[in-house]
Amino acid sequence: MQSRRGSSGKRNAGRQGSNGRGKVGAEKTVREKGGRFGGGQSGAGASKSVEGSGARKSIAGVPVEVGQQVTLEIVGLTHEGEGVGRVEGYTLFVRGALPGDRAQAEVVSIGKSFGRARMTELLSPSADRIAAPCPIYDSCGGCQLQHWSYEAQLRWKQQHVMDNLARIGKLPVVAAGSVNSDSPASEESNERPPVIVHPVIGMEEPWRYRNKAQVPIGFDSEGGLVGGFFEQGTHDIVDMDACLIQQEQNEETVQLVKRIARSLGYSAYDRETGRGLLRHVVVRHAEATGERMVVLVTNGKDLPHADELVGLIRDGVPGVKSICQNVNTDRSPVIFGEETRVLWGSDVIYDDIGDIRFAISARSFFQVNPVQTERLYRSAVNYAALTGEETVIDAYCGIGTITLFLTKHARRVYGVEIVPEAIEDAKRNAALNGIKNAEFEVGDAGVVMPRWQAQGVSPDVIVVDPPRKGCDPVLLETMLQLRPERIVYVSCNPSTLARDLRVLEDGGYRAVEVQPVDMFPHTGHVECVALLVRE
Ligand SMILES: C[S@@+](CC[C@H](N)C(=O)[O-])C[C@H]1O[C@@H](n2cnc3c(N)ncnc32)[C@H](O)[C@@H]1O
Numbered sequence: 001m002q003s004r005r006g007s008s009g010k011r012n013a014g015r016q017g018s019n020g021r022g023k024v025g026a027e028k029t030v031r032e033k034g035g036r037f038g039g040g041q042s043g044a045g046a047s048k049s050v051e052g053s054g055a056r057k058s059i060a061g062v063p064v065e066v067g068q069q070v071t072l073e074i075v076g077l078t079h080e081g082e083g084v085g086r087v088e089g090y091t092l093f094v095r096g097a098l099p100g101d102r103a104q105a106e107v108v109s110i111g112k113s114f115g116r117a118r119m120t121e122l123l124s125p126s127a128d129r130i131a132a133p134c135p136i137y138d139s140c141g142g143c144q145l146q147h148w149s150y151e152a153q154l155r156w157k158q159q160h161v162m163d164n165l166a167r168i169g170k171l172p173v174v175a176a177g178s179v180n181s182d183s184p185a186s187e188e189s190n191e192r193p194p195v196i197v198h199p200v201i202g203m204e205e206p207w208r209y210r211n212k213a214q215v216p217i218g219f220d221s222e223g224g225l226v227g228g229f230f231e232q233g234t235h236d237i238v239d240m241d242a243c244l245i246q247q248e249q250n251e252e253t254v255q256l257v258k259r260i261a262r263s264l265g266y267s268a269y270d271r272e273t274g275r276g277l278l279r280h281v282v283v284r285h286a287e288a289t290g291e292r293m294v295v296l297v298t299n300g301k302d303l304p305h306a307d308e309l310v311g312l313i314r315d316g317v318p319g320v321k322s323i324c325q326n327v328n329t330d331r332s333p334v335i336f337g338e339e340t341r342v343l344w345g346s347d348v349i350y351d352d353i354g355d356i357r358f359a360i361s362a363r364s365f366f367q368v369n370p371v372q373t374e375r376l377y378r379s380a381v382n383y384a385a386l387t388g389e390e391t392v393i394d395a396y397c398g399i400g401t402i403t404l405f406l407t408k409h410a411r412r413v414y415g416v417e418i419v420p421e422a423i424e425d426a427k428r429n430a431a432l433n434g435i436k437n438a439e440f441e442v443g444d445a446g447v448v449m450p451r452w453q454a455q456g457v458s459p460d461v462i463v464v465d466p467p468r469k470g471c472d473p474v475l476l477e478t479m480l481q482l483r484p485e486r487i488v489y490v491s492c493n494p495s496t497l498a499r500d501l502r503v504l505e506d507g508g509y510r511a512v513e514v515q516p517v518d519m520f521p522h523t524g525h526v527e528c529v530a531l532l533v534r535e
């Protein structure tokens with residue numbers, strides 16, 4: 001595998017991919033957010049530490065000092081994939097450490113309630129520790145759990161959901177299948193039945209699942225264009241041509257586009273000076289149709305040799321149906337700018353989930369794991385328990401994916417979404433599938449839903465699928481006023497899910513069950529579908 005380094009900084013020895021005991025190298029703990037070849041898993045690489053920033057060496061009441069060697073039993077894992085160990089009750093986070101590990105570690109930063117330590121020796125490994133198959137796992141931040149068996153990952157994700165519901169949501173929880181989990185609370189008891197958390201639906205083959213790659217472009221020490229991932233702890237981009245969680249078609253497309261960009265003499269964007277042309281290469285592959293999309297994100301509208309570029313991509317990328325340029329001159333790390341131009345072909349590619357076809361444009365949200373997406377949506381539709389007579393609202397509807405699944409079982413479904421192009425796609429998708437009982441509106445769900453309420457829309461079921469920060473308080477309030485019989489909450493963040501479930505419970509709903517789905521194997525992320533019923 002080719003792996004050329006970007007502009008500056010030293011390569012760090014990194015994470016413990018080994019499954020044996022042994023000394024481990026120096027490791028940086030500040031990671032760049034987003035933008036790896038795996039691409040765009042928000043938060044997956046966002047851990048921060050304060051070492052080297054003038055942090056205090058000791059704090060009154062904290063039992064460890066910076067620089068101190070400690071022996072830790074790792075008893076938990078954060079959603080960022082850091083091991084959790086304790087010294088006299090004080091919490092230390094250790095990157096690369098896994099539950100069940102016993103590790104020697106050096107304290108690198110401390111705060112009042114927790115600190116961070118760097119593993120210096122793995123004294124005895126967890127029984128579930130394995131060798132990470134990816135050769136660049138140590139330096140890339142795209143995955144955090146490749147060195148843990150997949151079964152252990154799934155077990156932990158279920159427990160992680162339960163812990164969040166209990167700790168943040170203050171909800172009684174029970175794992176499905178454990179004693180009495182399926183029996184209702186006794187009639188005499190005033191206790192509400194616990195929320196049943198099902199085992200995580202995992203993948204049979206948890207590799208090569210991503211249908212979208214977002215590759216940051218930079219330059220190496222000779223000024224040559226590279227593209228791959230941000231090396232952990234630096235702004236350097238490491239050139240990379242292979243990623244085990246990425247679909248091979250995307251790998252192939254990215255490799256070719258990088259070669260073409262080099263041959264046309266495109267300069268790479270310099271994140272420090274804000275100069276240079278090419279910022280990101282974003283590619284999508286539609287598994288069901290084989291269609292591919294290529295988007296070049298450029299720092300400005302000028303794209304030299306555009307015709308030649310299009311010709312070379314068309315010649316070299318099988319199934320390419322859309323070649324776009326997105327213009328982003330902003331200095332922020334956000335990948336896309338507002339303006340997208342079609343250089344050749346269509347502005348969308350088509351993919352299927354189940355028996356519904358979807359048009360997907362460059363900036364639209366579309367789940368990245370097609371195998372698991374269908375399972376996730378089926379769980380949501382099951383929880384909605386529709387008979388064909390209901391009115392349903394799908395808030396945060398994106399390009400109408402869940403909405404259109406729901407239309408088959410409901411009288412009418414209303415979808416609301418804040419990104420205008422996504423709503424255009426949603427309308428196009430409804431027409432494409434001959435669906436007439438869906439209505440879409442662009443806007444903030446917290447504004448549009450009260451308007452629908454004023455217009456007399458009275459939903460029997462509301463489905464929400466918000467971003468990681470969870471539902472807006474005004475939307476939660478609107479749901480409580482609309483009083484649907486059921487609420488189906490799809491969430492990519494168990495902690496905001498737990499917070500919002502508490503609000504809904506306090507407002508007269510009861511969380512009944514939660515189905516976690518592993519949309520992002522080998523990362524600390526887990527998606528959930530929760531069912532709430534009106535009490
Ligand atoms: C997790 S995605 C879910 C999309 C869709 N349900 C799916 O599965 O493809 C969340 C969506 O919420 C949209 N969104 C974010 N804030 C919003 C708001 N305040 N009102 C409406 N939509 C919003 C985002 O643009 C994004 O499309």
